[in-house]
Amino acid sequence: MTIAMLVEDMLTELGHQVIDLAMRLPYAAELARTAAFDLAILDINLDGRKSFPVADILKERGIPFIFATGYGAAGLDAAYVGYPVLTKPFLVQDLGAAIAGLGLDGCRDDARHSTSPGHPNP
Amino acid sequence: MVAPQEQQTESLVFPAGGGETGELIRNFDWSKTPLGPLSGWPQSLKTVTNMLLLSPVPIVLLWGEDGIMIYNDAYSGFAGSRHPQLLGSKVREGWAEIADFNDNVMKVGLAGGTLAYENQQLTLFRRGKPEPVWMNLDYSPVVDESGRPRGVIAIVVETTQEVLGQQKLRQSEQRFRALTEATSDIVYRMSPHWTEIRQLDGRGFLTDVASPSTAWQEEYLLPEDRPVLQQVIDEAVRSKSVFQHEHRVRRTDGTIGWIFSRAVPILDDQGEIVEWFGAASDVTERRRNEEYLRLVVHELNHRVKNNLAMTQAIAAQTFRNVTDLKEAQARFSGRMVALGQANDLLTGERWVGASLLGAIRQAIHPHCPEEHRCETGGQDVKLSPKTALALTLAAHELATNALKYGAWSDETGKVVVSCSTYKDSDGNERIRIEWRESGGPPVLPPQRRGFGSTLIERGLTREMGGEVKMDFQPDGLVCIVDAPESPYAKG
Numbered sequence: 072m073t074i075a076m077l078v079e080d081m082l083t084e085l086g087h088q089v090i091d092l093a094m095r096l097p098y099a100a101e102l103a104r105t106a107a108f109d110l111a112i113l114d115i116n117l118d119g120r121k122s123f124p125v126a127d128i129l130k131e132r133g134i135p136f137i138f139a140t141g142y143g144a145a146g147l148d149a150a151y152v153g154y155p156v157l158t159k160p161f162l163v164q165d166l167g168a169a170i171a172g173l174g175l176d177g178c179r180d181d182a183r184h185s186t187s188p189g190h191p192n193p
Numbered sequence: 194m195v196a197p198q199e200q201q202t203e204s205l206v207f208p209a210g211g212g213e214t215g216e217l218i219r220n221f222d223w224s225k226t227p228l229g230p231l232s233g234w235p236q237s238l239k240t241v242t243n244m245l246l247l248s249p250v251p252i253v254l255l256w257g258e259d260g261i262m263i264y265n266d267a268y269s270g271f272a273g274s275r276h277p278q279l280l281g282s283k284v285r286e287g288w289a290e291i292a293d294f295n296d297n298v299m300k301v302g303l304a305g306g307t308l309a310y311e312n313q314q315l316t317l318f319r320r321g322k323p324e325p326v327w328m329n330l331d332y333s334p335v336v337d338e339s340g341r342p343r344g345v346i347a348i349v350v351e352t353t354q355e356v357l358g359q360q361k362l363r364q365s366e367q368r369f370r371a372l373t374e375a376t377s378d379i380v381y382r383m384s385p386h387w388t389e390i391r392q393l394d395g396r397g398f399l400t401d402v403a404s405p406s407t408a409w410q411e412e413y414l415l416p417e418d419r420p421v422l423q424q425v426i427d428e429a430v431r432s433k434s435v436f437q438h439e440h441r442v443r444r445t446d447g448t449i450g451w452i453f454s455r456a457v458p459i460l461d462d463q464g465e466i467v468e469w470f471g472a473a474s475d476v477t478e479r480r481r482n483e484e485y486l487r488l489v490v491h492e493l494n495h496r497v498k499n500n501l502a503m504t505q506a507i508a509a510q511t512f513r514n515v516t517d518l519k520e521a522q523a524r525f526s527g528r529m530v531a532l533g534q535a536n537d538l539l540t541g542e543r544w545v546g547a548s549l550l551g552a553i554r555q556a557i558h559p560h561c562p563e564e565h566r567c568e569t570g571g572q573d574v575k576l577s578p579k580t581a582l583a584l585t586l587a588a589h590e591l592a593t594n595a596l597k598y599g600a601w602s603d604e605t606g607k608v609v610v611s612c613s614t615y616k617d618s619d620g621n622e623r624i625r626i627e628w629r630e631s632g633g634p635p636v637l638p639p640q641r642r643g644f645g646s647t648l649i650e651r652g653l654t655r656e657m658g659g660e661v662k663m664d665f666q667p668d669g670l671v672c673i674v675d676a677p678e679s680p681y682a683k684g
Contacts, residue, residue: 073586074499076652077506092655094579116495118579141498142491159502 074159078112078139081163085170096120103128109175111136112157112166115146123148135173137166207231207239211246212266217277218242226261226281237337241346251351254335256344260284260299271351273319290323291315298332302345308332312352327356376472383456383469387426391468398475399452400445413442415449433458433466439476450477503532507586510644524593524644531556531589535582547581549574549624553610556588560596561608571612574624574678583656590645591628591672598639599630600669606633614678622678623659630669638665 079089090108093099096117103111103125111129113122113136126148129136138156140146147156155169208215224230228238238256242263245252251271253264262284269276275287284299285292294315301308310330317326329350334342373380373394381393381402390409393402399413406412410419418440429436436456444450456471507528515521534555538547550573561567576584592601592608600606609629617623630636639646646663649672654661659676 073506073510073583073648073652074502075655076647077502077509080509094656094658098658118577141495141502143494143498146491146495159498160505161502 074114078166081166082112084163085167087170094118096122096125099125100128103132103134109134110170110173113138115140115142121148123151126151126154135175137169137173207234208242208246211243214264214266214269214277214280215246217280218246218263221281223281227257227259228261228281235337237335237343241335241344245346251349253347253349254344255284255295255299255302255347256335258299258303260295260345262287268349271349274321275317275319288317290318298345298347302332302334303342305334305342307334312356314356325353327352378472378474379452379454381456381471381473383471385458385466385468386430387469395445396475398444398450399442415441415443429456429458430466433460433464436469436471450475451480452476500532500536503582504529507532507644510647527593528586528589528644530559531586532582535585538585539578539581547576547578549576549581549584549612549626552576552581552585553588553612553626556585557592557608557610560589560592560601562596562601566601566605566607568607569610571610572614573612574614580656583653587645587649587653590643590648591670594643594645595630595633595670599636600633603634606669607631624657624674624676624678626674628670628672630671633669636665636667636669 075092075094079092082089087110090106091102093102094117099113099117099122111125111134113126113129115122115138117125126136126138136154138147138151138154139159139161140156141159143158144152144156147154155172157165157169206219208218211218219231223234228234234242241254245254245263246265248265249267251265251267253262253268255262260283262279262282264272264280272279279287284295288295298308308330309332310328312327313330314325314327316323318324319326329348329352331348332345335344335346337343377396379394379396379399382391383389384391384405389405389407390402391405393399393409395401402409410422414422422438422440425438426436437454439451439453442450442452452473453476454471454473456469458466459468459470461467508525511521511525511528535552538552538555550569550571554569557567557569595601595606595608600608607630609627609631611627611629613625615623615625642650649661649663653674657674657676659674662671662673662675664671664673
């Protein structure tokens with residue numbers, strides 16, 4: 072949860088607006104399915120459960136996302152090898168670079184919808 | 194032609210030929226034996242003597258009641274150092290060590306009977322010491338001119354080497370059998386190209402193979418493992434060297450295990466593989482431990498990274514907008530200690546989860562000025578590791594605030610923490626945690642939100658999926674957490 076708050080602050084600092092935080096899989100999946108946002112930061116381990124089902128939903132909806140994990144890129148499911156990964160701990164600049172790497176249109180300038188469904192750790 | 198002359202001369206020479214023993218017989222003084230001089234021997238005796246001397250098989254003739262010994266070169270080889278003393282001696286005296294045996298031979302033979310022994314063992318003195326000797330012995334009576342048995346002829350074929358060889362082989366087989374029975378390893382035999390398993394003793398781990406089978410790969414192996422195993426087999430067959438491989442197997446009970454398997458080729462005289470002999474040990478437990486260790490290391494790495502990220506988050510919050518750096522450092526240290534204690538708590542519980550009351554007590558106890566000014570009680574529940582960490586940090590913040598501004602900042606105030614569970618109107622289990630300060634200095638709502646408040650209001654709320662209310666009453670802070678018992682009730 073502290074890490075989620077840190078990421079929230081980092082995103083705010085980068086000029087994004089955080090629409091919500093999900094600490095666990097069911098709520099993260101619900102947000103991924105129904106909320107309006109244009110970016111997700113997705114922790115792989117949500118209270119002991121892997122968040123790949125959430126990634127599946129985001130992929131289906133065409134919403135870009137960045138994995139954040141203590142496992143590093145080695146912890147990725149085969150289906151998500153090559154997707155952007157931030158290895159904890161990371162800096163606000165790393166997060167900024169990862170978001171920039173997604174090539175979102177005017178996301179930062181407009182300081183609009185950004186979200187982080189799934190930042191699970193306390 | 195000189196033939197008649199020669200025939201005449203030859204007929205005078207007796208016995209004719211017969212090698213070294215023939216020569217000895219011709220020169221022997223037979224007059225000192227019951228047989229008398231050669232010239233007086235009956236024709237039947239002369240005929241048999243000539244016959245045996247021309248034979249390559251060891252033959253001895255025992256003539257008369259005494260069994261006077263007449264034998265050939267082949268027999269002299271068998272007799273060893275007992276030759277030539279044996280020649281012309283009485284058989285019961287010549288082979289004194291087996292006199293009883295020969296006594297029976299003489300009695301049976303002279304009565305017209307025959308005797309046959311296969312691999313008969315007798316102890317003979319042939320090189321100055323007793324040694325076991327094995328022989329095939331065939332005895333037949335020899336009749337004289339009157340048709341009565343006058344002697345016994347014996348064909349003696351020594352089989353000592355064969356018998357000892359077979360004994361060795363048998364012992365070797367016994368040792369081999371003992372070894373395969375003593376070992377806890379699985380033992381198997383394979384055809385030269387491993388197409389067929391000839392035998393397998395599975396020790397209850399793998400299914401035994403009693404008769405050759407070609408379906409062993411289907412029986413024991415997992416389809417996806419077969420190509421690699423086949424490569425190892427092909428290489429071992431090609432190089433005729435040791436096969437060695439660790440692989441998965443389908444066990445007798447249907448589960449999947451691991452074996453470490455080694456086999457050596459057995460080669461014939463031409464250097465071609467006759468079969469493979471192998472042994473395999475069950476390494477399932479070791480593989481399981483290795484896999485477990487790998488997971489543990491992976492998980493530990495994850496937790497270390499998470500702890501670092503939490504440290505980073507706490508530092509970011511603690512040092513945001515600070516005016517008093519020294520105080521901020523002290524706060525940061527306190528938070529690190531709380532984080533460390535939360536880790537201890539979870540390690541003690543093997544990271545399965547922790548008790549709610551335990552987490553709170555551990556977090557606030559170090560700050561409590563006196564035992565009686567800190568009460569915790571009520572209904573305990575089990576928390577997930579993640580929730581326990583969050584609650585520990587939140588409780589740490591409440592405790593440090595109490596010490597600095599609240600109930601523990603004077604001499605009398607106290608903190609009561611009570612937990613309870615109840616069912617809401619929908620029948621769902623909920624937890625209620627109440628932190629109540631009283632008896633301290635008059636309370637004023639804080640000017641700005643510090644990390645503690647942020648952590649509780651922004652973090653714990655979402656972590657537990659419930660509501661947190663912080664009420665700065667004049668008598669003291671009251672903080673109430675109300676959340677579903679299962680955090681999954683609301684993400």
